[in-house]
Amino acid sequence: MYYIELKNTELLLKQHLAHFEYISFNCNNDNPFIVFLNTNRNNILIGSPTKHLEIINDLYQCILTETQTVPLSEYCDFNTMKIIQIMRNNETKNIIDIQFELVWPMPLKILRNKILKKLNKRTDKSDILDIFSSLASPLQELINYKNSPLDTIDDIVNYKRQTKTFWKQEFLTLHASQIDPSFHKNLVNMYLACEKEFNYSLFSSKENKRWSAYQLCKAVAPRICPYCNRNHTPVISNAERDFCRPELDHFIPKSIYPMFAVSFYNLIPSCHSCNHSKQALDVIKKDCFDKFSFKLCHPHVKKDDVTSHSIFTLENTQDVVEQLINYNSSPNITVGLEPNLETKILNSLEAFHLSFNFSNKQQGFYHHHDKEISDSLRLIYHYPKTALNKLNILLYQNSTSENIVSLQNLLIEQIMSTDCKNESLGKLKNDCLKEAVKYW
Numbered sequence: 001m002y003y004i005e006l007k008n009t010e011l012l013l014k015q016h017l018a019h020f021e022y023i024s025f026n027c028n029n030d031n032p033f034i035v036f037l038n039t040n041r042n043n044i045l046i047g048s049p050t051k052h053l054e055i056i057n058d059l060y061q062c063i064l065t066e067t068q069t070v071p072l073s074e075y076c077d078f079n080t081m082k083i084i085q086i087m088r089n090n091e092t093k094n095i096i097d098i099q100f101e102l103v104w105p106m107p108l109k110i111l112r113n114k115i116l117k118k119l120n121k122r123t124d125k126s127d128i129l130d131i132f133s134s135l136a137s138p139l140q141e142l143i144n145y146k147n148s149p150l151d152t153i154d155d156i157v158n159y160k161r162q163t164k165t166f167w168k169q170e171f172l173t174l175h176a177s178q179i180d181p182s183f184h185k186n187l188v189n190m191y192l193a194c195e196k197e198f199n200y201s202l203f204s205s206k207e208n209k210r211w212s213a214y215q216l217c218k219a220v221a222p223r224i225c226p227y228c229n230r231n232h233t234p235v236i237s238n239a240e241r242d243f244c245r246p247e248l249d250h251f252i253p254k255s256i257y258p259m260f261a262v263s264f265y266n267l268i269p270s271c272h273s274c275n276h277s278k279q280a281l282d283v284i285k286k287d288c289f290d291k292f293s294f295k296l297c298h299p300h301v302k303k304d305d306v307t308s309h310s311i312f313t314l315e316n317t318q319d320v321v322e323q324l325i326n327y328n329s330s331p332n333i334t335v336g337l338e339p340n341l342e343t344k345i346l347n348s349l350e351a352f353h354l355s356f357n358f359s360n361k362q363q364g365f366y367h368h369h370d371k372e373i374s375d376s377l378r379l380i381y382h383y384p385k386t387a388l389n390k391l392n393i394l395l396y397q398n399s400t401s402e403n404i405v406s407l408q409n410l411l412i413e414q415i416m417s418t419d420c421k422n423e424s425l426g427k428l429k430n431d432c433l434k435e436a437v438k439y440w
């Protein structure tokens with residue numbers, strides 16, 4: 001949510017790439033996925049977040065090209081296909097299969113009922129019935145796909161038809177091993193190659209002195225966690241030893257996309273709470289332009305920075321300010337969210353458990369900071385109108401409303417944080433203060 005400002009970016013990227021110089025993928029031209037890795041190696045390591053999305057897009061296209069002879073490509077385009085799970089052997093932890101999720105055509109019976117329901121509400125039905133009958137036959141063909149070379153897919157379909165979930169969901173899961181043995185082998189080998197070469201454990205090891213997770217954090221970690229703007233993210237070390245560093249969150253989860261396990265722009269220095277709140281949430285989605293995009297704000301994408309947006313609101317601001325000024329009592333503070341926030345911002349607030357709507361009540365970490373907000377608002381209490389008047393007379397000998405306003409603005413500038421993303425809760429406090437000063 002808060003953009004990470006980088007210094008000497010070019011040098012950092014060079015250093016990062018140089019460190020992984022040794023990475024090589026066995027140039028096996030028979031495996032299109034290994035060829036894919038080799039082609040994209042540098043962009044995977046130091047490509048921008050947008051580049052990472054392009055790589056995912058290309059990967060799915062590559063998968064579909066490889067499945068042209070099997071029904072997978074008939075049932076979906078690459079935008080409706082996702083890898084959702086890497087399946088492992090319980091004991092050896094070796095990858096045994098890769099699970100896909102496909103958006104499956106809605107069963108014809110359900111589609112027909114849905115259309116008829118809508119039709120019943122209309123008087124002129126003939127034209128729509130025509131469209132429906134022209135649509136029905138290709139759909140029927142698709143559903144009753146009889147010449148499938150793979151029995152296993154039919155088995156799944158039959159099974160799903162018999163179960164209730166199929167009628168409720170429009171998704172179908174499929175394993176690489178059920179599609180084609182050589183496709184399965186090639187895909188699994190690519191995943192194994194990723195895990196071996198893009199090795200995060202090796203990168204994060206303390207033994208690794210030259211360029212490591214520690215060095216990366218020292219170079220890029222902001223003062224405060226870029227996801228929550230709450231917790232500090234310092235690196236504590238001296239010449240001999242490294243003591244602690246922020247956690248590195250894999251923005252694109254490495255459990256599904258291990259090719260991004262050591263990618264420079266995919267390693268986000270963050271606090272423990274954020275790294276664990278997000279877990280292995282799949283942050284990739286298809287947007288309204290049929291392109292892959294991120295569901296959450298990316299700390300390395302400048303336009304995702306929320307610093308200059310208004311996000312938080314203070315409920316019953318007038319009462320809150322009055323209680324502070326007139327009674328010097330602890331006001332009852334309720335933080336709300338601005339209406340019509342971008343979905344990406346709302347998703348981020350929810351993913352990091354910062355603020356989400358639960359049973360019509362805002363919950364999350366940001367709703368447990370009333371003490372900090374009230375302390376910050378109390379600064380206003382120290383400059384009530386009477387004090388401003390006195391100051392004004394002292395400075396200008398006469399009290400005019402213009403002078404008061406300019407003094408107020410001066411004070412607000414002093415109170416407000418100019419660099420809120422480098423101050424714990426800076427954004428929350430700034431937004432609340434901005435509202436409160438309207439009631440001076």
Ligand SMILES: [Zn+2]
Pocket residue numbers: 225226227228229230231270271272273274275
């Ligand atoms: Zn955090």
